[in-house]
Amino acid sequence: MTARSTRRTTAAHSRIAAVGALAVAGAVLLTGCGDQTEKKGSSGESEGAGSVSAAPLAEKLPSAIRDKGVIKVGSDIAYAPVEFKDGSGKTVGIDPDLADAMGKQLGVRFEFENGTFDTLITGLRSGRYDIAMSAMTDTKDRQEGIDSDTGKKVGEGVDFVDYFTAGVSIYTKKGDDQGIKGWSDLCGKKVVLQRGTVSEDLAKDQAKKCPKGKKLSIEAFDNDQQAQTRLRAGGADAGSADFPVAAYSVKTSGGGKDFELVGEQVEAAPYGIAVGKDNAGLRDALKAAMDAIIENGEYKKVLDKWGVAEGAVTEATINGGK
Structure with a gap:
């Protein structure tokens, strides 16, 4: 996951974070299958997350996304417990569960597609994915499109919706x-x-x-x-x-x-959902959806389920990485 330069690139300030002991045992970890497409939504269901018109935050989505009813997610699905495939081949973990909860707010499905971590931002820039959600650490280098090894600009950068700390x-x-x-x-x-x-x-x-x-x-x-x-x-x-x-x-x-x-x-630094710099509407809709599931308790349920509650944030942040 993965990131996760790139940090899943080193943050400017170090601090110790206490993330709760993981409570889930016995899940089967299977090696990611290269760059294959997860045809169904993260929940494994073929139907959408719900009626777009009935979803409370649907109007915040860009019309192109709203009309499709799907948000394509680039993810390295081999990073348990954040995202991985269970024994049946279903994509599970913290990120897919949060995406499902956000999908109910936005009235769309989040469709996870598997790729190696260090190619996710490239896939996002090329339009293969709408977002990248893969235990990706929000950093200034990523925001600005800087290669952390060389210090040179390699792209336009991305925006982040921060949702967890690790x-x-x-x-x-x-x-x-x-x-x-x-x-x-x-x-x-x-x-x-x-x-x-x-x-x-x-x-x-x-x-x-x-x-x-x-x-x-x-x-x-x-x-x-x-x-x-x-x-x-x-x-x-x-x-x-x-x-x-x-x-x-x-x-x-x-x-x-x-x-x-x-x-x-x-x-310790924030995980963020990466969105193209030219897609502020989608970025802001994701922030609104994350804030909504934090407020309604779904966010806490997901983190409790995976035993990582102490990495929780109280609200989503745009580009909070250092």
């Missing part, structure tokens, strides 16, 4: 933390992670600080599940991911016997 964690094989308690302890070791995420940004920053003779080796993958598989097989010393994802993996992988979290989560 930090980044390190995890190791259970019972074999090798003394790793934080990022500085990774010097001389190998870390696995998902390409294009804040974990990769943090690892690159730490690698520059490591003393001579204690190189930090970084192996980046297309998705987080591949990184987990590498660590599980003994091909690395540690992994890193957004805290909700790392905690979920610790809880579920191998029945809780594969991994353990080490140290504190860092770099």
